Amino acid sequence: MDPVTLALWAIRLAFLAALYVFLALVVRALLRDIRAAARDPAGALGRLVVITSAGVPAAGSVFPLDALTTLGRDLGSSVVLDDPFASARHAVLTFRGRGWYVEDLGSTNGTLVNGVPIAGALPLGFGDELQIGDTRMRLERGIR
Amino acid sequence: MTAAALPGFPRPILRRRELGLLLAVGVALLLGSLSLGFTRNGVPSLADPAGLATYLVTLTAVHVALVVAGRRVDEVLLPVVGLLGGIGLLLAARLPQGLVVARVGTATLGLASLQLVWLVLALGIAAVVAITVRSDRWLRLYKYTWAALGLALLLLTFVFGSDVNGTRLTLELGPVSGQPSELLKVILVVFFATYLAENRVLLADARVRVVGRLTLPPAPYLLPAGLMLALALGIVVVQRDLGAALLFFAVFLCLFYLATGSRVDVVLGIALFLAGFVALALVFPHVRDRVATWLDPWADPLGTGYQTIQALHAFARGGLLGTGLGAGLPLIGGQLPIPAVHTDFPLAALGEELGMTGVLAILGCYLVIVSRGLRIAAAAADDVRALLAAGLALVIGVQAAIIAAGNLKLIPLTGITLPFISYGGSSLLVNGLIVGLLLAFSDRGPALPREPRRARRFARGGE
Numbered sequence: 001m002d003p004v005t006l007a008l009w010a011i012r013l014a015f016l017a018a019l020y021v022f023l024a025l026v027v028r029a030l031l032r033d034i035r036a037a038a039r040d041p042a043g044a045l046g047r048l049v050v051i052t053s054a055g056v057p058a059a060g061s062v063f064p065l066d067a068l069t070t071l072g073r074d075l076g077s078s079v080v081l082d083d084p085f086a087s088a089r090h091a092v093l094t095f096r097g098r099g100w101y102v103e104d105l106g107s108t109n110g111t112l113v114n115g116v117p118i119a120g121a122l123p124l125g126f127g128d129e130l131q132i133g134d135t136r137m138r139l140e141r142g143i144r
Numbered sequence: 145m146t147a148a149a150l151p152g153f154p155r156p157i158l159r160r161r162e163l164g165l166l167l168a169v170g171v172a173l174l175l176g177s178l179s180l181g182f183t184r185n186g187v188p189s190l191a192d193p194a195g196l197a198t199y200l201v202t203l204t205a206v207h208v209a210l211v212v213a214g215r216r217v218d219e220v221l222l223p224v225v226g227l228l229g230g231i232g233l234l235l236a237a238r239l240p241q242g243l244v245v246a247r248v249g250t251a252t253l254g255l256a257s258l259q260l261v262w263l264v265l266a267l268g269i270a271a272v273v274a275i276t277v278r279s280d281r282w283l284r285l286y287k288y289t290w291a292a293l294g295l296a297l298l299l300l301t302f303v304f305g306s307d308v309n310g311t312r313l314t315l316e317l318g319p320v321s322g323q324p325s326e327l328l329k330v331i332l333v334v335f336f337a338t339y340l341a342e343n344r345v346l347l348a349d350a351r352v353r354v355v356g357r358l359t360l361p362p363a364p365y366l367l368p369a370g371l372m373l374a375l376a377l378g379i380v381v382v383q384r385d386l387g388a389a390l391l392f393f394a395v396f397l398c399l400f401y402l403a404t405g406s407r408v409d410v411v412l413g414i415a416l417f418l419a420g421f422v423a424l425a426l427v428f429p430h431v432r433d434r435v436a437t438w439l440d441p442w443a444d445p446l447g448t449g450y451q452t453i454q455a456l457h458a459f460a461r462g463g464l465l466g467t468g469l470g471a472g473l474p475l476i477g478g479q480l481p482i483p484a485v486h487t488d489f490p491l492a493a494l495g496e497e498l499g500m501t502g503v504l505a506i507l508g509c510y511l512v513i514v515s516r517g518l519r520i521a522a523a524a525a526d527d528v529r530a531l532l533a534a535g536l537a538l539v540i541g542v543q544a545a546i547i548a549a550g551n552l553k554l555i556p557l558t559g560i561t562l563p564f565i566s567y568g569g570s571s572l573l574v575n576g577l578i579v580g581l582l583l584a585f586s587d588r589g590p591a592l593p594r595e596p597r598r599a600r601r602f603a604r605g606g607e
Contacts, residue, residue, distance in 0.1 A: 019505040
């Protein structure tokens with residue numbers, strides 16, 4: 001085989017090989033990504049993002065949620081709300097089966113879901129807005 | 145921890161993974177260009193070096209823009225799209241430049257230059273959308289407006305569209321012409337995603353028994369699904385475009401399944417679509433002709449079956465490793481074997497010149513796009529955004545699958561483009577928009593601040 005044909009062949013195959021090298025690099029990146037997500041289960045059930053607040057917690061704060069998360073002014077709450085209109089033990093978020101539920105614990109000023117006051121336990125969807133006093137929060141899916 | 149969305153400049157975030165992958169893309173494209181130039185000139189040289197340089201500079205510019213913008217968005221999508229676009233550019237440089245000619249002022253632009261212009265514009269759109277779109281409220285609040293707009297576009301094409309190659313896809317408004325069905329696919333995904341996310345509980349749980357153990361969602365909630373089926377079949381009849389119909393309906397079924405997890409509905413949807421298609425084929429002669437051509441292109445090898453047969457020959461000539469860029473596609477009487485190779489049959493051309501190996505790599509790239517989209521969907525903050533991300537990525541993946549199947553004679557030939565590779569302004573711009581939205585939706589928000597080192601030492605010391 002003359003050298004020109006040989007060089008042509010080599011470059012052709014090198015191009016095809018380069019495509020697969022690229023794909024291999026991409027697959028490696030994807031695998032790393034999935035492993036990193038599997039290693040970090042924090043907030044896998046959901047997150048509570050504060051949209052507007054009366055002070056503490058500041059707007060933009062993110063709380064990874066446990067299956068049972070209490071909200072209120074009481075310092076023993078999972079999410080402590082320093083809001084004059086929040087009761088000490090105001091509301092509780094529970095993860096039951098496949099979804100989230102919110103329940104008002106008999107607070108003075110009530111709990112609002114998407115602007116509507118709730119009574120009893122109510123299913124809470126991802127993207128729904130929860131308001132306690134002047135603190136507005138959004139339930140978001142956990143990072144997996 | 146507070147949000148970083150305060151006024152002022154955001155802090156740049158290095159994207160090492162993206163940079164590394166882009167380097168690999170650059171090397172691959174240089175090798176491809178070298179291979180094409182060598183075949184064409186007989187001496188080692190780059191084909192269309194100016195075009196390639198412009199393209200690589202644009203990719204780098206998008207990367208730098210994303211770094212400066214400082215958002216933590218996906219780092220794999222841009223390189224993958226960049227490689228596909230680059231392969232499309234190589235193909236455009238390899239084909240005769242006279243396939244598409246446009247005059248801009250005094251200059252006459254050929255196929256490769258035009259493809260480059262559209263690609264650069266598409267990457268620009270992707271970058272702008274990825275950096276500026278921070279909320280999807282504008283998409284979800286006006287979902288019925290979007291749906292109405294999409295239907296209006298479709299109706300306009302039905303009525304005023306001009307027929308190109310027997311399908312009515314192109315809408316000409318004065319000097320501007322475009323294919324609204326490209327934009328329509330984004331609009332439909334937006335509508336489905338918002339609609340299904342709102343009604344998923346009803347669709348999945350409030351089911352009515354029909355026969356035996358078969359249950360269906362209550363009728364009022366099924367209405368949009370029925371409308372979608374009618375719309376898809378309407379496109380087959382009026383636009384004579386099986387590809388767009390299949391694309392819209394397949395993406396709708398995928399999103400329906402993602403939202404409700406009900407396999408029965410999906411099987412039922414496929415059965416109804418097939419039944420409707422068969423019924424249409426029995427009633428309308430032009431649908432029947434298309435099916436007949438698909439089943440037996442050799443009945444009319446120089447007429448209706450010509451393109452399909454030539455595409456099959458191209459794949460056969462390519463074999464496992466291909467003939468090499470620039471060495472395939474023998475001219476028949478001074479003409480390309482496949483007339484619409486740059487729009488409808490790029491995969492056949494690539495199948496001939498890069499072989500099955502190259503085609504599998506290209507299909508692998510589309511698979512990566514879909515997998516990234518589903519990953520973005522899994523990490524999305526809520527249902528609407530999850531369905532949006534999944535739907536947008538699936539549009540690209542399903543479209544690639546449909547046109548690949550059409551090229552290979554697995555399904556009747558369809559007139560849709562191979563995303564990022566086919567020539568076509570509307571297609572490239574809309575796909576750029578899709579990539580931009582996917583990038584924007586993949587934003588993981590401001591990074592968590594690092595744990596202070598002293599606190600950690602303190603905690604260890606306290607134990």
